[in-house]
Amino acid sequence: MSPDLITRLKEAGIQPSAQRLAVAGYVLQTDAHPSADEVMSEVQANFPMLSRATVYNTLNLFVEKGLLRQLVLAEGKTVFDPCLEPHHHFIDEESGRIEDVPWDAVKVGDVKGLKGYEVHEYMVVMRGRKLGGSRMSKKR
Amino acid sequence: MSPDLITRLKEAGIQPSAQRLAVAGYVLQTDAHPSADEVMSEVQANFPMLSRATVYNTLNLFVEKGLLRQLVLAEGKTVFDPCLEPHHHFIDEESGRIEDVPWDAVKVGDVKGLKGYEVHEYMVVMRGRKLGGSRMSKKR
DNA sequence: GTCAAACTTTGGATTATGTCTAAATCCGAA
DNA sequence: TTCGGATTTAGACATAATCCAAAGTTTGAC
Structure with a gap:
C-alpha cells in the first residue's frame, strides 16, 4: 500500500x-x-x-x-476528511464525533438555483444522537 | 428600544x-x-x-x-447569530461574510427520517459567491 | 562521486481565541 | 446604612495554529 x-x-x-x-x-x-x-x-x-x-x-x-x-x-x-466526494455530515452531540452521510441519503432541492447567489458547494450539517450503533466513544 | x-x-x-x-x-x-x-x-x-x-x-x-x-x-x-428561527447559511468565499438563508429557500427532504440517527437540528451550509448585490464589503 | 541549490523539517517564539480566577465593584433589600 | 449575592475586571492561563530562521535532506548537473 x-x-x-x-x-x-x-x-x-x-x-x-x-x-x-x-x-x-x-x-x-x-x-x-x-x-x-x-x-x-x-x-x-x-x-x-x-x-x-x-x-x-x-x-x-x-x-x-x-x-x-x-x-x-x-x-x-x-x-x-479524506473523502473527496460531496457528502453531508452528522455530528453526534454527546461525543462530538463526526460521521459522513452519503450524498444520496438526503435530498436537497435546487440549491444551485438560489437567486442572488452562485453556490459552489454545499452540504447538510446535522446534529443529534447516533442510534443503536453501540460503538463506544473512543474519547480523545 | x-x-x-x-x-x-x-x-x-x-x-x-x-x-x-x-x-x-x-x-x-x-x-x-x-x-x-x-x-x-x-x-x-x-x-x-x-x-x-x-x-x-x-x-x-x-x-x-x-x-x-x-x-x-x-x-x-x-x-x-441572533436569528432564532431555523435557517440556512451562505458563506461568501471572498469576504468570508455569512448570510442567513430563509428556511423555505431550500427544500431538504426527509432528514429526520435518516435511519440510524436521531437528528435534532440541521441546516444547509453553502459556499460560493454573492451575486450582483453590490453591497460593498464593510470590512471588519 | 561531489557540490550547490532547492526543498523539507524542526524547535521555539509568536499570535489569536477563549477560559479561569480572585479581587474589586455594584446593587437591592432589610 | 449595611449585608450579601451578583457582576465586572485585569491579568494569568490554556490551547490551536502560524511563523521563522537554522539545520538537515534530496536532487540533479557536472
Whole structure:
C-alpha cells in the first residue's frame, strides 16, 4: 500500500518524504475526521520523528493539493476528511464525533438555483444522537 | 428600544446591567454574524467600560439563555447569530461574510427520517459567491 | 562521486481565541 | 446604612495554529 500512497502524492504534485508518507498513511485512510492534534498523536505512535510544525505543514499542503478537505464544524476544532466526494455530515452531540452521510441519503432541492447567489458547494450539517450503533466513544 | 431590550433580557431570566444591555444592543440586532472580537470592538466604540471577559461571559450567557445561537462555520471563528428561527447559511468565499438563508429557500427532504440517527437540528451550509448585490464589503 | 541549490523539517517564539480566577465593584433589600 | 449575592475586571492561563530562521535532506548537473 505504501507504493500506492507514493503514487497518490506524486499525482497530486507533492514530493514524497518519510514524514509526508507517515501522515498520509493515517490521514488519507481514516474516517475518523481527526484534528491536527489527533493526527500528530496517531502518527507519532509509529513514527516519532515528526514535529508539530510538520504536521500542520503537511495537512495544509494536502488540503491545498486537494487530497484532503478541511472542515470547521464544531467548537474550536478544525478537522480533516479524506473523502473527496460531496457528502453531508452528522455530528453526534454527546461525543462530538463526526460521521459522513452519503450524498444520496438526503435530498436537497435546487440549491444551485438560489437567486442572488452562485453556490459552489454545499452540504447538510446535522446534529443529534447516533442510534443503536453501540460503538463506544473512543474519547480523545 | 432600550426598554424592549430590558424586557427581553428579563424574560430570558437575565438580570440587566449596563454592560449586558450594551452588548445586547448590538448583538441582538445585527445580521452581521459577528465574532466575539467584533462584538467587543463594536460595543466598545460607544461604551468603553467593557472588558474582554465580560464580552465572553455575556455572549455565553445569552447563548445559554437562548437569545443567541452560536455557530462554528468557518476558519477557527465562532460567530453569533441572533436569528432564532431555523435557517440556512451562505458563506461568501471572498469576504468570508455569512448570510442567513430563509428556511423555505431550500427544500431538504426527509432528514429526520435518516435511519440510524436521531437528528435534532440541521441546516444547509453553502459556499460560493454573492451575486450582483453590490453591497460593498464593510470590512471588519 | 561531489557540490550547490532547492526543498523539507524542526524547535521555539509568536499570535489569536477563549477560559479561569480572585479581587474589586455594584446593587437591592432589610 | 449595611449585608450579601451578583457582576465586572485585569491579568494569568490554556490551547490551536502560524511563523521563522537554522539545520538537515534530496536532487540533479557536472
